[in-house]
Amino acid sequence: MATDTEDLNLYFYNPSTALAVVFSVLYFLLTLYHFHISILYARKQPIKHRYTIPLFVAALISTAGWSVRIASIKNKSSIPLYATSASYVVISPIFVCATLYLLLTRLIRSSLPEGPAQVFFHIPPRWLGRMFITSDIFSFLTQCSGSGIASSGNWEGNLKDVGTNVLLVGLALQLATFSTFLLVLGRVVRRVDRSRDIGFDPRVKKVILGVWIAGFFVQTRSIYRVVEFGLGIDGYPFRNEWCLYVLEAAPMFIAIAVLGWYSPVKLMQQKAQTEITMERTGITGRGKTVATSERGTV
Known part of the structure; x- marks a missing residue:
């Protein structure tokens, strides 16, 4: 039986307030942790790893998105609340990608000797990172524009x-x-593993493991979103709430949490400090080159 309330419902299902609350709390806890590790802890260290700050931003935006969703569920006819929540949730993973792109350049510089070994597809690490970030920014602006255009027409x-x-x-x-x-x-x-003289530092291996795990869940979420918007509002993903939580909320929570557990701030900080100590005590070689490259900031 149709009612006026149902006619004004912007959702294609009966949204769960409980799930929105749960993920609001979970992302809020991630926000607090990444604020501690990426800002409070990192600022006290001699070697800066500012590229993890976007993880804090991603967790913060996600918290806002799921929190606004709670208000949106209570007022299903409010287009501003619905659009704000949806936009925040869609946009926040971009900041996770930004950290991963910047981290990639650090991994290349810290794990491979300077010169041709650091070049991939004829692109040096500095420009490789810039290209990824530029594409990420363009993607961010495009998604914001799309959300703005759609919401302007209610x-x-x-x-x-x-x-x-x-x-x-x-x-x-x-x-x-x-x-x-x-x-x-x-x-x-593969290039590092094939070199007998290099090999990954054990702490860097942990960071890379975290990146692979996070990358899997980010990619899963990205494929879901492309399929969702590709099928449109009449498609299955748009009309079934479980898809949003299983393929968006949970994967991005795991990705951000894993990057906190295998934190580059702590692990690569320890590695760099060890190499600086080796350099100061007169031990030279690959460690010296790496320590020098790690002193810069992003």
């Missing part, structure tokens, strides 16, 4: 279709960029 009519298509382009670009990142990361790992 997520109805032609503006909704145009905005959704623009948002889909941004998501597809993000997926393509991240797929390329995983390809380059695989080649970095």
